[in-house]
Amino acid sequence: MSDLLKTFKNGLFDENPTFVQLIGMCPTLAVTTSLANGIGMGLSATVVLTLSNIMISLLRRLIPSKVRIAAYVAIIATFVTVIDLLLQAFLPSLSDSLGIFIPLIVVNCIILARAEAFASKNGVVKSAVDGLGMGLGFTMALSLISAIREILGAGTILGYPLGISAPATVMILPPGGFLTLGLILGVMNVIKNRRGGKKS
Amino acid sequence: MIAKLLAISLTAIFVQNFVLVKFLGICPFLGVSKKVDTALGMGMAVTFVMTLASMMTYLCQNYILAPLRIEYMQTIAFIVIIAALVQFVEMFLQKYIPSLYSALGIYLPLITTNCAVLGVALLNIQQDPPYGLIESMVNGFASGLGFLLAIVLFAGVRERLEFSDIPKSFQGFPIALVSASLLALAFMGFSGMSFNF
Numbered sequence: 001m002s003d004l005l006k007t008f009k010n011g012l013f014d015e016n017p018t019f020v021q022l023i024g025m026c027p028t029l030a031v032t033t034s035l036a037n038g039i040g041m042g043l044s045a046t047v048v049l050t051l052s053n054i055m056i057s058l059l060r061r062l063i064p065s066k067v068r069i070a071a072y073v074a075i076i077a078t079f080v081t082v083i084d085l086l087l088q089a090f091l092p093s094l095s096d097s098l099g100i101f102i103p104l105i106v107v108n109c110i111i112l113a114r115a116e117a118f119a120s121k122n123g124v125v126k127s128a129v130d131g132l133g134m135g136l137g138f139t140m141a142l143s144l145i146s147a148i149r150e151i152l153g154a155g156t157i158l159g160y161p162l163g164i165s166a167p168a169t170v171m172i173l174p175p176g177g178f179l180t181l182g183l184i185l186g187v188m189n190v191i192k193n194r195r196g197g198k199k200s
Numbered sequence: 201m202i203a204k205l206l207a208i209s210l211t212a213i214f215v216q217n218f219v220l221v222k223f224l225g226i227c228p229f230l231g232v233s234k235k236v237d238t239a240l241g242m243g244m245a246v247t248f249v250m251t252l253a254s255m256m257t258y259l260c261q262n263y264i265l266a267p268l269r270i271e272y273m274q275t276i277a278f279i280v281i282i283a284a285l286v287q288f289v290e291m292f293l294q295k296y297i298p299s300l301y302s303a304l305g306i307y308l309p310l311i312t313t314n315c316a317v318l319g320v321a322l323l324n325i326q327q328d329p330p331y332g333l334i335e336s337m338v339n340g341f342a343s344g345l346g347f348l349l350a351i352v353l354f355a356g357v358r359e360r361l362e363f364s365d366i367p368k369s370f371q372g373f374p375i376a377l378v379s380a381s382l383l384a385l386a387f388m389g390f391s392g393m394s395f396n397f
Contacts, residue, residue, distance in 0.1 A: 022230070023227070025227055026223055026224060026225070026226045026315045029223045030224075070280075070283060073312075074280070077275050077276040077280075078276060080275055085272060103274070103275045103318070103322055106275055106279050107312075107313045107315045107318050109313055112313060170385070174387075174388070175381045175382070175384040175388065177223065177381075178377045178378070178381035181377050182374045182375070182377030182380075182381060185373055185374040185377065186367075186370045186378075189368075189370070189374065190369040193368065
């Protein structure tokens with residue numbers, strides 16, 4: 001049980017896909033213009049990641065290692081299509097605002113990386129927990145970035161106005177995406193270095 | 201026709217730059233931009249694959265998926281086409297242009313998971329009115345050139361960053377992202393432009 005908890009926490013903090021591994025950058029920067037988009041994208045990716053991890057873990061003894069990448073991509077693309085159609089049917093506004101970034105979950109390196117590095121080597125339950133942890137870690141990172149960008153750039157949070165008179169529109173435009181992520185990573189390094197300094 | 205193609209090209213390269221405005225292909229943009237030479241090689245390989253992928257996915261969409269009314273298979277069909285295409289390009293280069301093949305090395309297979317390639321294929325068929333074969337290919341080629349331009353400019357900036365005095369916590373990725381932000385700010389100068397020849 002503690003093993004599973006460790007796997008789960010690993011994705012959330014120690015190996016957070018966005019802030020530590022720096023993979024899956026395209027959706028991280030592109031859809032984080034509002035908190036709702038960030039959460040929607042994060043949860044969609046989490047569902048695909050968990051399901052594909054389960055499926056690949058189940059099939060890990062059947063897939064020949066020479067064609068494994070092609071097989072993984074086909075499995076991931078199937079789940080992405082399912083999510084894409086579900087979102088179009090039940091959450092059309094979210095589907096519109098995420099646009100082509102929903103089908104582009106297929107080429108999100110996080111999902112393929114977890115398939116290759118974890119699900120192909122571990123049991124079903126552990127792989128599912130790993131997918132869930134990594135996915136929620138990704139969601140958490142997207143929420144943080146998109147909350148900062150929405151508050152500073154639009155002066156709202158989840159669409160509710162905060163009474164900021166002149167929001168800096170540049171924050172919800174492309175330069176703001178790069179800037180926010182760069183500054184978050186820098187600040188995290190500052191904290192890490194301080195802590196490291198105290199220990200030694 | 202020529203004027204329309206020119207308008208598509210200029211829009212794809214500058215106004216709607218794939219990397220700095222549309223946020224597609226960020227992974228290679230951040231990963232393969234430490235040196236100008238490799239950035240140039242990567243940019244050219246991506247441009248080539250994007251042009252071919254635009255053509256193949258157009259043909260697949262209009263002659264296979266649409267007549268059979270299975271457009272919902274798009275994502276799966278396109279990613280398989282792109283993977284096969286990259287594999288084919290790799291084999292071709294290995295046999296006929298080995299010097300370019302060895303120069304590109306590991307970057308070539310990685311193009312499969314470059315979202316710019318799948319992105320251009322999906323955007324081509326979402327246009328209103330939809331792009332024809334020539335327009336799709338020109339859009340693929342020009343978007344590739346936009347990627348090339350952005351990654352080479354960024355590699356130039358990063359080569360300079362190597363020698364600058366940066367606070368310890370901001371070395372590496374953080375300062376690279378802040379520089380990318382400034383580059384994106386420069387490209388915002390093109391935003392809102394439209395070309396009507």
